Amino acid sequence: MHKGFRFTSALEMAGIYLVVGILVLAGMAVSPKFLTVDNLLSVLAAVALLGMVASGMAFVTYSGNLADLSVPAIMAFSGIITVAALPAGLPLALAAGILAGLAIGALNGWVVGRFNANSILWTLAVAFFMEGFMRFMWSNNQVYPDTEPGSTGVAFIGIFRTRVGPVPLIVLVMVAMFIIAHLVMTRTRFGRESQLVGSNRAAAQTSGIRVSRVVLLNFLAAALAASIAGIFLASMNKLGVFYLGQGYDFRAVTAVVIGGVMLSGGRGRVAGVFGGVLVIGLLTNIMQFIGITSLRQNIVVGLVFIAVVGLQQYRLRVRGKDYA
Amino acid sequence: MPKRYDIARLLNEHRALLMLAALWVVLSAFVPTFLSTHNAATILKGASLNAIVAIGFTLILILGQLDLSIGAVVMLSGMLTIGLQPQLGWIGAIAVALAAGGLIGFVNGWLVVKARINSFIVTLSTMTTVTGLMYLYCDGGSKSVNDFRFADWLETPILLFLPPMAIIALLLVVGFNVFLHRTRLGRNLFLVGGNPEAAWLAGVKRDRYVMMGFVLCSCTAAAGGALFAASLGAMTSAAVLGARTLMTVLAAVIIGGTKMTGGKGSVLKSYFAVLMLTTLFNGIGCIGLGFEVQIFVNGLVLAVVVLYEAYAIHRHDLLKGRRPGLMQEAETGAVFKDDAVSNNMEEVEMRSNNDRLALVCVTLVALAAIVTNAVLYSRDMSRPIQITVSAPGAPVSPAAGEAMREQGDDVYALRGTDGQPYLLPSREAAAIPPRPEDPSALPETDKGHWWDIEFAGWQVEKAPMPESPKDGPKGKRVVLLKAGDHPYWTAYVRGFNAIADAYGMERKIFNSNWNMDLQAQQTDQAINERPDMIIFAPVDATASTLLLRRIHRAGIPCITSNTIPCDEAMKYCIAWTGPDDWGQFRMLARVFADAMNKQGGYAVVRHMPGSSPFFARTYAPITELREYAPDMKLLAMDTANLEAEGTMQLVSAWLSKFGDELKGLVLAGDGFSMTGTLEALREAGREDIVIVAAGNSKTGMDSVKAGEVLAISYQSAEGDGALAIHSAARWFNGEHLDPVVYLPRHIITQQDVDEFMPAQW
Structure with missing residues (x-):
């Protein structure tokens, strides 16, 4: 029984990698320059930040809380705080940035977990007032690090630009975050509790799971991932400002859902989300190779998204596992 | 006799109206420029887009679904209305826009009902697709008409101080309110959304209602977009309009008391909430505070409402199943009685009492509003607006003139x-070439x-x-x-x-x-x-x-x-x-061409669609280079919305695709798009590529100083x-x-x- 479940769940995940495979073939057909190490690395680098955010967002969706719309605010806030705290030294600044992001995550998690507030609405409200707060505090300005040679600012800017051999650090961090997220979700008690909370919150409550704590941790995971991505984003842009990170909310949800995590909660795999991120990266890359402008890419992305998700749902329905 | 809890509940029921009234009282008392019929008309007129969109959005939430595509539908329908008006006239164009909205709603509904995909996912996808279709139709530009008569009619007061635009919104709200509460079709929506099982047992066909809801939702969004575009005689393709409309409407509908879980909501209350948010923005503007305060307060109000509702349910849940008596007491304010029937009767009676009280409240507020407005109206009419035009030819004393010049x-x-x-002080005279016969x-x-x-x-x-x-x-x-x-x-x-x-x-x-x-x-x-x-x-x-x-x-x-x-x-x-965007980019293009010896392939990273630099900073260099350096070849042009990550991905793809053919890049901005470009070049090890960009931010100037970028334009913001x-x-x-x-x-x-x-x- 248990084995059977694992097998089907692996099959579900294989679906998204089938799409990845098709896209790779399509890319090879489009251009001989597609399947080069450089190009594939650039695809990975391009979706690295999105992947980081999605690896955290997956926890929120998995536990049945749809999405965290305050992700852009978390990214911007952690970036600004890190840049502002740079005079205190790089490690301290990074810690401050992540703590700032976690603080928002804790607020989200506490409210949604404790009072079962609607997560979409609550995180939207948080995104609104955080935007106002950041605009007000920094008077709509960009915060720059000190870029004197040898200063912490230079080290901070270098974070995004670090490479390990030919591979950019951000790609490694993204992969590491996915592996950790995968292990946490499948191998820990917290992961199993998240699944139960996502499948049936009331049942989880009744069976003695501290739902509020589990939800809090889920939002903290999303906030942690978003803060790390936000710090990389600030490092890339060499500054912190209130609008960095805009659009990552819906983009990350797209990656999570296309990767097979059900919005109804309790179903899906982190490895699938990684596949979803790859699909988005490859699709954009191929369209750029063909020369489809970004104005029209929207149409293709929207259609591919609904087609893939529709197929997943259809397969579930055929097997009588229709939860949605 | 209503108890304390009933009053709290009553206040909560009518919170949107009460907040609106309170805001009006406070702003009227403290902000001198706030209270006038002109400003009232401004608010009512300004709220009409969001108010109309909110109608359909309320319906969809009542059904327990979500529609994220409304913002995109607003933009597409506005664009269609303006784009088709010259051929079809207003009625035809608006009809097509509404039909397009209906079709999108039908697709949404079909995917939700037949393919059984969560509406959040379905509409997230339609949001992206419809935005793409809108861009396909307008090519990232704006559209406008030359006939302003309709727009003028829409904003000329016809009933007291109310212009048709506000009246249309009001009529739609009232119409849908009657539809929802007074017809079987409308009331069934609540049943379907609130209790699907009961609806099924009652023989109500859920699928049809959900389908109807999506079609109506998209249609109202399309109507809002069409009316908005008509009132401007033009439509912009800047996506901010759609995104902010979605967010504001979502916030307003929730503040108005509609539940995301379905089965509860009111179009009228959503309208009041939209008015409240519009008033809030208007009032904060009157005081002279910025957008940061508006968005902050908006978030705060939404947060308080969400928290309050969650807390109320939380409290209810805590009591549930533990002490029924206490629960009853908390809910009705009545002491638990043995006789359940009489208790029920009492509750029914209390409810109708509540309704009557609510009705009285609403009537009073409405009456007060009417009286105030009538008084204001007569006052404004009796006191004509003073236009500050001094007597023509008033002599300026020479001394004053001298002082001015010194200043x-x-x-x-x-x-x-x-x-x-x-x-x-000195400005070079611009040389304007003659206009071609037919530029297009x-x-x-x-x-x-x-x-x-x-x-x-x-x-x-x-x-x-x-x-x-x-x-x-x-x-x-x-x-x-x-x-x-x-x-x-x-x-x-x-x-x-x-x-x-x-x-x-x-x-x-x-x-x-x-x-x-x-x-x-x-x-x-x-x-x-x-x-x-x-x-x-x-x-x-x-x-x-x-x-x-x-x-x-x-x-x-x-x-x-x-x-x-x-x-x-x-x-x-x-x-x-x-700034002379075109002229600057022509100069930049020449510097660019000289550095490349007037040959080689180049690509353009464009500005945001819907903005004017989207065209200026793309076609100024392209047209200039065609004449100045005809051997240079345009390989590609695209936008990445001025985001660093997007630009990095775009430029990386270009580098892979074109390889050594690509020798130069023209960037529409020297901020994030330059950062992204430089990253892509560094990763590919292509330091040979010549870059010019619009300036001049810190990022751009640092890059010029470091020699990574050839030249940027000087555009002093100050x-x-x-x-x-x-x-x-x-x-x-x-x-x-x-x-x-x-x-x-x-x-x-x-x-x-x-x-x-x-x-x-």
């Missing part, structure tokens, strides 16, 4: 944070194709302009309607304030956050303030025509700034001041703001202004970059 010289001596003067017949790669945009305003025949009072700028009240918040605009305001202070001018600043809807409201608000001058920085070059015309009709002199409006719009303003207010001051002095006043043109290279440090932003 003016001081202004030229002022320097900005980059050490450059805010203003340069020429290909896009021909200079002539863009003539109307590049040289907008130079040869337009101005409508009669208000007379200058010729008494100098001191003490004049100026309203600045700025396009949005960005570090560039922070610097802009710095320059603006420096010159205004030097002249002793008063000013008030509104910020529309790149949202056309908000800018339309703020224009009305600015007119209501009756300032001596409005300085208008358009969100959209084309869609601002009617707004400028409105200002002109109110008899207020207006100078446009920063984004150059289209030819038609230039009729209604005294002058435009700002100078931009200073030039606008300085031109206003010159107008108050009675000086003649050219129709177009450019900032100085300059290209920054490694040789002179130090002169422009430190960067303004």
Whole structure:
């Protein structure tokens, strides 16, 4: 029984990698320059930040809380705080940035977990007032690090630009975050509790799971991932400002859902989300190779998204596992 | 007798109306400019887009579904309305827009009902797809019509102070309210959303209702978009409009008391909530606080509402199943009785009591509102608006004139944070080539194709302009309607304030956050303030025509700034001041070509669609290079919305695709798009590529200094703001202004970059 479940769940995940495979073939057909190490690395680098955010967002969706719309605010806030705290030294600044992001995550998690507030609405409200707060505090300005040679600012800017051999650090961090997220979700008690909370919150409550704590941790995971991505984003842009990170909310949800995590909660795999991120990266890359402008890419992305998700749902329905 | 808990519940039931009333009372008491029929009309008119969209959104939430595509539908339908009006007339165009909305709703409904996909996912996908379709239709530009009669009719008061636009919104709200509560079809929506099992047992076909809900939701969104576009006589493709509409409507509907879980909601309450948010934005603007406060308060109100509702349910859940008596007490305020039936009866009676009380409250508020408005109306009518036009030809004493000129010289001596003067006295005369016969017949790669945009305003025949009072700028009240918040605009305001202070001018600043809807409201608000001058920085070059015309009709002199409006719009303003985007990029293109020995392939990273640099900073270099360096080949052009990550991905793909063929890049911005580009080049090890970009941010200047970038244009943000207010001051002095006043043109290279440090932003 248990084995059977694992097998089907692996099959579900294989679906998204089938799409990845098709896209790779399509890319090879489009251009001989597609399947080069450089190009594939650039695809990975391009979706690295999105992947980081999605690896955290997956926890929120998995536990049945749809999405965290305050992700852009978390990214911007952690970036600004890190840049502002740079005079205190790089490690301290990074810690401050992540703590700032976690603080928002804790607020989200506490409210949604404790009072079962609607997560979409609550995180939207948080995104609104955080935007106002950041605009007000920094008077709509960009915060720059000190870029004197040898200063912490230079080290901070270098974070995004670090490479390990030919591979950019951000790609490694993204992969590491996915592996950790995968292990946490499948191998820990917290992961199993998240699944139960996502499948049936009331049942989880009744069976003695501290739902509020589990939800809090889920939002903290999303906030942690978003803060790390936000710090990389600030490092890339060499500054912190209130609008960095805009659009990552819906983009990350797209990656999570296309990767097979059900919005109804309790179903899906982190490895699938990684596949979803790859699909988005490859699709954009191929369209750029063909020369489809970004104005029209929207149409293709929207259609591919609904087609893939529709197929997943259809397969579930055929097997009588229709939860949605 | 209602108990404490009942009153709390009653207050909560009508929270949107109460918040609205409270806001009106507070603002009327403390903000002198707030209470007038003009402002009331501004609010009612300004709320109409969101109000109409909120109707359908309320329906969809009642059904327990979600529709994220409304913002995109608003934009597509607005674009269709304007695009098809010349062929089909207003009725035909609006009908097509509504049909398109209905079709999108049908697709949404079909996917939710038949394919059984969660509506969040379905509409997330339609949101992206419909945005793409909108761009496909308009190609990232704006559309406009030449016939303003319909737009004029929409905003001319026909019933007391109410213009048709507000009345249409009101009628739709009332109509849908009746539909929801008084017809079987409407009431079944609540059943389907609130209790699907009961609906099924009652033989209500859920699927049909859900389908109907999605179609109605998209149709109302389309109606809102069509009406909005018609009221402007134009439509912008800047996606901010759609995104903000979605967010504001979502917030408003929830504040109005509609539940996301379905089965509960009211169109009327959503309307009150939309009005409340519009009033909030209006009032905060009246006080003179910025967008940051508006969005903050908006978030706070939403947070409190969400928290309160969650807490109420939480409290309910805590009591549930533990002590039924306590629960009953908490719910009804009644002491638990043994006789359940009588208890029920009592509850029913209490409910009807509540309803009666609510009705009385609502009637009282409505009556008060009507009376206040009637009083205001008669007061406003009896006191005609005073237009500040001084007696023509009032002589300026020579001494005063002398002092002014001296003051003016001081202004030229002022320097900005980059050490450059805010203003340069001499301006080179612009050489305007003759207009081609039919610019649109020429290909896009021909200079002539863009003539109307590049040289907008130079040869337009101005409508009669208000007379200058010729008494100098001191003490004049100026309203600045700025396009949005960005570090560039922070610097802009710095320059603006420096010159205004030097002249002793008063000013008030509104910020529309790149949202056309908000800018339309703020224009009305600015007119209501009756300032001596409005300085208008358009969100959209084309869609601002009617707004400028409105200002002109109110008899207020207006100078446009920063984004150059289209030819038609230039009729209604005294002058435009700002950067010569086209000229700068032509200069930049020549520097670019020289560095590349006039050969090799190049690509263009474009600005955001829906903005005017989207065209200027793409086609100025392309057309210039075609003539100046015909051997250079345009390989690709695309936008990444000025995001670093997106640009990095785009440029990386180009590098993979074109390889060594790609020798140069033209960037529409030297901020994030430059950062992304440089990253992509570094990863590919291509330091040989020549880059030029629009400037001049800190990022850009650092890159020029480091030798990573060949050249950027000098576009002083502080100078931009200073030039606008300085031109206003010159107008108050009675000086003649050219129709177009450019900032100085300059290209920054490694040789002179130090002169422009430190960067303004």
